[in-house]
Amino acid sequence: MQQLILPAVLASFWTICTGAGDWCYQSQFTCDNECNVPDKWNHANSNCAGKHQSPINVVTRKTLKDERLTNFQFDNYQQIFRGTIKNNGHSVQVGVPHLSTISGGGLPTSYKAVQFHLHWGNNGGPGSEHTIDGEQYPMELHIVHMKHHYTDLTTALSDPEGVAVLGFFYERSNSGNRKYDPIINALQSIKTTNGNTSLLPISLAQLIPSEQNLTTYYRYKGSLTTPGCTEAVIWTLFENPIPLSIDQLKAFSELKFNDGKPMVGTFRPVQPLNGRQVSRSVGAVILASSALLVATIATALGLSQPN
Ligand SMILES: [Zn+2]
Numbered sequence: 635m636q637q638l639i640l641p642a643v644l645a646s647f648w649t650i651c652t653g654a655g656d657w658c659y660q661s662q663f664t665c666d667n668e669c670n671v672p673d674k675w676n677h678a679n680s681n682c683a684g685k686h687q688s689p690i691n692v693v694t695r696k697t698l699k700d701e702r703l704t705n706f707q708f709d710n711y712q713q714i715f716r717g718t719i720k721n722n723g724h725s726v727q728v729g730v731p732h733l734s735t736i737s738g739g740g741l742p743t744s745y746k747a748v749q750f751h752l753h754w755g756n757n758g759g760p761g762s763e764h765t766i767d768g769e770q771y772p773m774e775l776h777i778v779h780m781k782h783h784y785t786d787l788t789t790a791l792s793d794p795e796g797v798a799v800l801g802f803f804y805e806r807s808n809s810g811n812r813k814y815d816p817i818i819n820a821l822q823s824i825k826t827t828n829g830n831t832s833l834l835p836i837s838l839a840q841l842i843p844s845e846q847n848l849t850t851y852y853r854y855k856g857s858l859t860t861p862g863c864t865e866a867v868i869w870t871l872f873e874n875p876i877p878l879s880i881d882q883l884k885a886f887s888e889l890k891f892n893d894g895k896p897m898v899g900t901f902r903p904v905q906p907l908n909g910r911q912v913s914r915s916v917g918a919v920i921l922a923s924s925a926l927l928v929a930t931i932a933t934a935l936g937l938s939q940p941n
Pocket residue numbers: 751752753776859
């Protein structure tokens with residue numbers, strides 16, 4: 635008799651705790667919230683169980699230097715625009731006019747910016763999606779681009795190289811980053827799902843490090859990090875993080891998920907590489923050798939100066 639009871643109890647537990655529902659992050663899971671946590675995203679979309687998924691942990695000593703990974707060309711990244719920031723129930727997202735483009739950087743063609751959004755932890759704790767040598771940063775910015783000739787992301791996602799996402803990490807700094815004021819200040823107006831408000835004018839350039847600090851990056855092919863997990867993304871992860879104060883980071887934890895819970899831990903766990911090679915740009919080496927060159931010239935000048 636007991637042999638029959640246990641499976642029955644397990645079955646009812648299974649029904650209560652893993653019932654099909656919308657996808658969610660691990661931080662949202664409770665037994666009375668029947669949502670699909672990251673391990674179950676393949677129930678919502680089989681792509682999420684694919685072999686080239688994102689995010690990943692980058693093991694820097696296993697990356698391969700690739701001479702084709704030259705500096706990016708950013709066009710119209712300085713363009714000021716009036717965007718709308720929205721709480722979409724999973725993150726905050728800002729639509730971008732399709733005027734800013736990227737090329738170079740080892741990309742097969744030019745890509746135009748479509749939207750950006752963020753992933754974060756709990757009150758400034760670990761929250762990035764990608765990790766570098768196991769380190770999880772407090773937040774990660776994704777600027778999503780599509781090949782220039784597409785007009786919508788859905789079409790671009792049917793091309794295995796249709797989408798290019800630039801990923802930037804954040805680090806905690808002692809002072810506030812005033813360039814982020816328009817975004818941080820808008821958060822209080824979009825605390826609930828579908829809340830949206832217009833941003834004070836911003837440019838993409840003001841949200842990311844200056845161009846000379848974007849020469850060192852990692853490259854691999856992966857997927858969207860939310861369902862449908864489509865494997866159509868050329869990923870670029872920049873080494874230099876963006877500074878934000880702890881108060882600025884904490885402001886994101888004031889937002890609410892679509893289930894009303896605090897919007898924290900909005901990251902998918904890292905996925906297996908499955909044999910993929912992660913490449914790194916040549917930027918770091920160039921910077922080091924130019925620094926050496928400058929030092930050499932300075933020394934030469936110093937020596938040649940009459941006393
Ligand atoms: Zn993302």
